[in-house]
Structure formats: structure tokens, C-alpha cells
Amino acid sequence: MTAMELVLALALLAIIALKASMVLTSANEAQQQDSAIMALEDQARRALDQIAYAVMGSDRDSLIPDPESPIFSTSLRYSISLGVEDGEVVWDDPEEIGLSLDESQVIWRKNPGTAEELRVAWCNVVRPFLEGEIPNGTDDNGNGIVDENGLSFVVERDAVTIRLSVQRPGPQNQPISETVSTMVTVRN
Numbered sequence: 001m002t003a004m005e006l007v008l009a010l011a012l013l014a015i016i017a018l019k020a021s022m023v024l025t026s027a028n029e030a031q032q033q034d035s036a037i038m039a040l041e042d043q044a045r046r047a048l049d050q051i052a053y054a055v056m057g058s059d060r061d062s063l064i065p066d067p068e069s070p071i072f073s074t075s076l077r078y079s080i081s082l083g084v085e086d087g088e089v090v091w092d093d094p095e096e097i098g099l100s101l102d103e104s105q106v107i108w109r110k111n112p113g114t115a116e117e118l119r120v121a122w123c124n125v126v127r128p129f130l131e132g133e134i135p136n137g138t139d140d141n142g143n144g145i146v147d148e149n150g151l152s153f154v155v156e157r158d159a160v161t162i163r164l165s166v167q168r169p170g171p172q173n174q175p176i177s178e179t180v181s182t183m184v185t186v187r188n
């Protein structure tokens with residue numbers, strides 16, 4: 001082998017090694033991205049389930065706000081009736097689930113606004129607006145509500161639709177988002 005052939009052979013080997021490492025890196029990055037998306041989806045699903053279970057047990061008459069049109073709200077106050085005593089419905093302590101835009105959090109509160117208020121953050125990566133929605137007065141994501149926030153409730157008769165979008169930095173530092181929604185029926 002001449003010196004020139006040796007140099008060429010080495011250069012070729014170097015290129016092959018570089019290509020192989022690039023393939024490995026991009027496979028690794030894709031895998032990191034996939035697991036980050038799956039973890040975020042899990043997180044969104046868990047928060048949505050928690051909200052849905054809480055709202056599910058509540059009574060229709062206790063819901064605030066009480067819109068009969070598809071206007072969304074970023075918070076929902078509800079109570080569970082404990083039964084009827086002397087002809088009067090006895091309500092459990094009121095609870096409220098709402099979006100804190102400042103902290104990107106879903107906040108659950110019991111006895112909201114009172115001295116005995118109990119406050120727990122259920123999720124802390126909520127997007128300011130639902131995925132695909134920007135604040136421009138139109139329904140960009142085509143779900144029937146306009147400029148809805150990252151957490152929204154729509155009450156129609158005894159059905160509550162809950163939508164949640166979360167976002168966090170992905171492994172390559174570009175943001176990744178997940179959106180989940182469900183509809184629950186409250187007690188009539």
C-alpha cells in the first residue's frame with residue numbers, strides 16, 4: 001500500500017465512523033424525544049383523570065359557572081350533595097378547579113376564598129392557550145370555542161367537557177405539547 005492509498009483508506013474509515021455515529025445520535029435523539037412525549041402524555045392524562053373524577057361526583061345544581069351556551073370557563077366550582085335533611089339539600093364543602101395562568105398550574109381548592117381554604121396544584125405545565133389556539137378572536141383549532149385557555153370547561157346541560165394542553169421543553173430544548181380532553185356527566 002502506498003502512503004497515498006493508506007491516507008485514502010483512513011479517510012474513508014473516518015467518514016464511515018462519523019456516519020455511523022451520526023445515525024446513532026439521531027436514533028438516540030428520536031428515542032429521547034419519544035419517551036419525553038410519552039411521559040408528558042402520561043402527565044396530561046393523569047391530571048385530566050384527576051379533574052374528571054372530581055367533577056364527575058358533583059351535582060349539576062352546584063356548578064358555577066352555569067353557562068347554557070358553548071362558552072368556556074377556566075375554572076369550575078362544584079359541590080357534592082350529601083343528601084336531604086328536613087327537605088333541604090345538604091351540600092359538602094365547595095371545591096373549585098381552576099387554571100392559574102401566572103404559574104401555569106391546575107389548582108384544586110376546597111372551601112375557596114375562606115380561612116379554611118385547602119389548595120393543591122395538580123399540574124404545573126399547563127399551556128396559556130389550548131394547542132392550536134391563539135388569542136385572536138377566532139376558533140383556530142376548530143373545536144367550537146374561541147381563544148380557549150390551556151385548561152377549559154364547557155358545561156352543557158349535565159355534561160362537562162374538560163380540555164387540557166400541557167407543554168414543556170423537550171430533550172432538544174424545543175417545546176413539546178400534549179392535549180387531552182374528556183366529557184363527564186354530573187349528577188342531575
Ligand SMILES: [Ca+2]
Nearest residue numbers: 139141143145
Ligand atoms: Ca378553539
Ligand SMILES: [Ca+2]
Nearest residue numbers: 134136138147
Ligand atoms: Ca383564537
